[in-house]
Amino acid sequence: MERVTIDNITLTLASPIELPLNWVGNDELLKQLLAAWMVIDERDIPFNPRLIGKPGVGKTTLGYAAAKRLGRQVYLFQATMDTRPEDLIVTPVVGPDGTIQYSASSLVSAMIKGGVLILDEGNRMSEKAWASLAPLLDDRRYVESIITGVRISAHPDFRIVVTMNEDSSTFEVPEYIHSRLQPQLYIDFPEAEEELTILKENLPFASASILRYVVDFLQRGHAADEPYSVRDGINIARYALKMMAASDQDPRDLLPLAVERILGEEALRYLR
Template structure:
């Protein structure tokens, strides 16, 4: 076990280790599909390196960030990126309030400022959905300086010692753009693949402990077929999303499997041919 992780945290980590299929079931519910991935990411966080999680939608990036937050008992502030994200969304904004009978201007701190001051985790979801001109304001936060001069107040903020940054991206999706090199170079990057095999079965059984084994096997088989078609380039990556599979599983405990997959997986895709292919695959398993 690496000495970079404090002893008490290493002991907690050791209690979560499961040698079966080398899977790691973390306190926040994340299951690591790759040996050493979980601890390697923890070491990056302990070293105060901004961490970038790269992977398809539904691969568990947000669940991983939540698990890190629970592991360190460190609150997490989330930023959901979009083309509308601006400096105020990140840093905060000024507002007029009445205080002791007087009208005053007060600054309401945003997630970046709060996380920096309190020593919390800042989670930036879908960072490549933001406009490239918005994010350079974070450059000094993400590099060795770990500081920020708030343009709205003039305050110079030095990050708390425990402050950490985790970002996530879905590469190649509609509405995303490549991260510029100056931003990308401030992160250490980890690829987060989909779960498969016994690890996927573990998370299904953990979330649906009373589910019939035949239903679990059926959903596993359908998911395996979907992943094969994704690999063949016939389906978009989100067709094999673990999140979507779990949604389908939840529905399938109450309605026929075919309709559950249609609502939770097929209907999420825009391409009618891909929707049709998914339902044809389901029909090979559902008689």
């Protein structure tokens, strides 16, 4: 494990993540995200963009793919309702010899290493947790660790992207934070051809007819404003493929069965 010492406090750093994710389809969104992170002058600072959209439309994937495009290491922080300010910064842990050691969060690790942080599902976090990030998100670009008394400044290469689900079951992010999380990039459900490309990328071993069937289903769902996402589509096709491998039932019966088991009976009305 990597350690760094700041003002006599030794921090253990978190590791970057490595995911087999590739962004396909909407190249414009990728460009917009990369533009927001750009620094065009030595007096310029990067934006802290926010990716908004329904669950499963590709927010985390886009953040990851953009970071990889920059050639940076990617760190992920999964926000929850229970995220405390110190969880975002530095937490104390008891070491094997009984001494207190300090663990840097993935966010602080990314700040120190000059990586990219995906703050995932940021809408789940309380105002108190967000407040601890306020100085990081403006031109100060630092955080304060209350537990160690240390101020940690972001490496110039540090970038952050926040994903937010568009559902109501979460906290309202305070206005002063909203204004620091700009620009907002909205990810919508993809058009049919793009959706097919995405399914192919994720399930290269599935037949074209199965993927086409799933895309037809998803498109009817999108038109009716159902929350069925690419992720659901991937799961339907994947489950149907598994059932096909396990039985000699007609694939035409197994696809509806997969739809029903992934999304419930109501979803069957969107099958042709």
